[in-house]
Amino acid sequence: MSNAQSLANQFGWTITTKDSLNNLNGEIRYVENKYGDMVDMLAQGGYFSEMLNQIKQMHDDFSNSASDLTKHIEQEHLAYIETQSKSLMSTMSQFSK
């Protein structure tokens, strides 16, 4: 495999991996929002106060964990892969000169 081909494969890997991680973050945020919407609708729909309090607490805890996981993905994974991606792109542009 030529150097250029290897670089292109590596660059492709970074794109695919970032896409999957971004999709996961999107999915977590989507479910977190739907969860919050449900809590609001239950509150407006006269849900049992004891059960509403429990579900509000569950949603708060879920939001905290969701936020922790999405930040971890952004800061630890996406940022790391992005650095590699930029470095590859810079090397590839030198090849094309």
Added chain:
Amino acid sequence: MSNENRLFKIYTGDYTKNGYDSGISDSKKHIPKNKFKVLKILHPINYIWKFGNSFDSFTKNYDKGYLDGQRVNHQVYSSTQPKGTNMTTDNFSNHLRMLNEVNTNLTSLKRYMNDMRENYKKQIDVAENGLFLEDFTNPLKEKHQRFSGKVDGMISQIDRDLGKIKNQQEHIQRMMQIARNP
């Protein structure tokens, strides 16, 4: 009740169901609260064995059943709402639908996170097998381990939430039954 269930109840001292059903029944008949019927309901063995648990499980759930019965009788659905708000089975159905929707979303997310974790691991394996140098893949493997731990934590949390949502759904279904057969 089967002998096995009766023996299990005596052994555990769990009179939750008796307490709840008695509370509902008294409330529906509009008779004043009478928690001392616990003394008639407890098996004599439970006066000695697990008395505290037997007494508490009956009386606490008697109160809960009594309150639920009153809510149905007076069509007051929530203590946070103004008096006079009507409770209908439509309300219950809407609440069940909302809980079902979140249940479905959480279950899908759990599956998605698990699949994603596996696929990400495969991606890293591909990277490790000749695509990238070790100085890139080794830190990524460590990051994946931490990621996997966080995913495990979140999956456990979702499982706990699903269990609590199921309990709430069962409670609403019981209330629907009471509302239909007052």
